[in-house]
Amino acid sequence: MRLHPITKLQHEHGNMWRVQVAIRNQLDLLEHGGVPDAVLLANAFYYMRKFPSAVHHPKEDLVFDRLVKIGAPVQDLVKRLHAQHVELYVLEEMLIELALQLPAGRSESRNRMLLLGRQYLATQAEHMQTEEQTVFPQARKHLRSRDWKAIREQAREIEDPMFDGKAPERFQYLYDYMMREVGDEELAAAHATVVPGRKPKSAPAAQARK
Known part of the structure; x- marks a missing residue:
């Protein structure tokens, strides 16, 4: 059965929590x-x-933009979420480069990795908290069948390269680490600090391969 777009986004959040x-x-x-x-x-x-x-x-942006279009009371939140998306993109590019520099052992790279890495995780946590607690419920409340149809038609539906089916070689090491070291209790504890009382959802494929 095809998942509701919000349910799909929540499943993806569960997988993103494991990586974080x-x-x-x-x-x-x-x-x-x-x-x-x-x-x-x-x-x-x-x-x-x-x-x-x-x-x-980008799939979230389709939901956000549709909420703004119909005048739902989330205008300021959506602006902040859009800005955070851009901030996260920039941080990810910088952190990839810093991670590659770590083996050189330079203290500057280590310190910068810590600073930007913590900033990245904090931004992700605030971002997903806003979505899970406020924007997603508003979307379920205000958007209608025609809105969800339009969102589905515009969304890019491609497989997750790590959690849908067999992970490619590049991500197999990371996937194996998460399945070994990131247990459900640790995952739930990390998530509970951001969204109290709610456990993260994991995609069925991830559970089946565990």
Whole structure:
């Protein structure tokens, strides 16, 4: 059965949470003087840049724009969410490069990775909190069948390169790490700090391959 667009976005959020917990774990290691996995970090940020930012966010933008068009009371929130999308794109590009520089051991790269990495996770957390608690409920309340039909027709429906089916070689290492180190309890705890009382949704494909 075809998922409702909001349900699909929420499933994608669940997968994005797993990647963000993996990033957080590596940043914690870096902050406490450990040696983070630079390859894992680079692939995590690359995944976020190439799937959520290229496919997930544009689908959200279709919902946001439709809400603005019908005059739903989310105008200011939508402006902030659009701005955060752009901010996240810029941070992801910078963090990919910083992750690739980590093996050189320069303190400047480590410090900048920590600073921008924490900023990135905080922005993602606030962003998804606003969507989950405010904008998605407003979309379900105000948008009608014709709106959802238009959104479906415009949305790019492509497979998630890591969670839909078999992960390609580039993401297999990251996927294996998440299935091994990012358990449901850790995932729920991280998510609960942002959206209290609600567990993140994971796509069925991710669960089946665990």
